[in-house]
Amino acid sequence: MTPAAGSDARALDECTVDAVDVHAFEVPTDGPGGREQDGTLEWDSTTVVLVRVHAGGETGLGYTYGDVSVASFAHSVLAPVIEGGPVSSPPSRWERMGARMRNAGRPGAGAMALSAVDVALWDLKARLLGLPLVHLLPAHHDRVPVYGSGGFTNYSLDRLTGQLTGWVEQGVPRVKLKTSRDPDADARRLTAVRRAVGDGVELFTDANGALGRKEALYWAHRFHDEWDVRWFEEPVSSADLEGLRMLRDRGPARLEIAAGEYAFTAQDFANLVDGPAVDCLQADVTRCGGITGVLEVAGLSGVRHLDLSAHCAPAVSAHAFCAVRRLRHLEYFHDHVRVERLLFDGTLSPDDGALRPDTGRPGLGLDVRWADAEPYRVYGTRPA
DSSP: OOOOTTOOHHHHHTOBOOEEEEEEEEEEOOSGGGOEEOSSOEESEEEEEEEEEEETTEEEEEEEESOTHHHHHIIIIIHHHHTTSBSSOHHHHHHHHHHHTTTTOSTTHHHHHHHHHHHHHHHHHHHHHTOBHHHHSOOSOSOEEEEEEEOOTTSOHHHHHHHHHHHHHTTOOEEEEEOOSOHHHHHHHHHHHHHHHOTTSEEEEEOTTOSOHHHHHHHHHHHHHHHOEEEEEOSSOTTOHHHHHHHHHHSOTTSEEEEOTTOOSHHHHHHHHTTTSOSEEEEOTTTTTHHHHHHHHHHHHHHTTOEEEEOSOHHHHHHHGGGOTTEEEEEEEHHHHHHHHHHEESOOOOBTTEEOOOTTSSBTOOEEOHHHHGGGEEESOOOO
């Protein structure tokens, strides 16, 4: 027996996964010369891995951002685990997939693949019940505050200030730029940004782990004292827990140290909150195990009295992070906003500085724009 949308929970209990299909799309960046850059990396495209799970006449979708190998992992390792299995409890499928991944590799590509499948299962369950995903989750909020993020290090000053002031003009009260290993260039960039956005806007920086400990401490004080920066993300590598703790303890009191976007497992997050090493924890729903993973991290942040900030993937995060009691905000990242608008109908735009899940559509409220996506395909085949 398979239920139609809106049917009761008993029918849902008897519904099983009919099929899984996996796709990947590589979308070129729109940065100068077709490239974007931060403190440690340069890239020319963003790859989205899309997973669709079918049951009861409905289709749930989930996605992640990573190499095309993530698509192969989801197809060969995870899809067989959920095919023919029940759809009523995504966390139970999450547990089984985690066990299956033991020898294939859980962190990194494995965690990204798991995240995409888990999101698809939650989306499917919500669609089968005829509910928006936020109403299926234990929501504490009906909106997720955002901060505008981009500000790549290879942007001209005009493009940099234009991008960040654009978010402010949309009502977003906080913005973030990337910083580099070039102190003179960063000083010019920060001065231009602060002048452009004004004193009433919160200014964040992200070094992407580019600095050593003493460099980062020096910049922490300059950021705070000269440009009133309030958020310093990954000043050193997120693997340098001692360095993060040193900066948290010795940096300016009003400058928060943040990390967590590259945490893949529960232990990764436990390491960051032990001490703690950060003032605000971050989590990426497309890396940390999907919605089931976010719920675990939310519990950890709550008991450790730390706020949790969502890293990117706004279309999913807008639903998932409403279920985070100690929610801070969501990174409204230029690349992901652009790619999600290209690939999906039903994406959200900031309203009074926040994303509000569309409660008039089931699940995530997303539909794939196959005709627009097809030119960027690098894995899988278009559904008939």
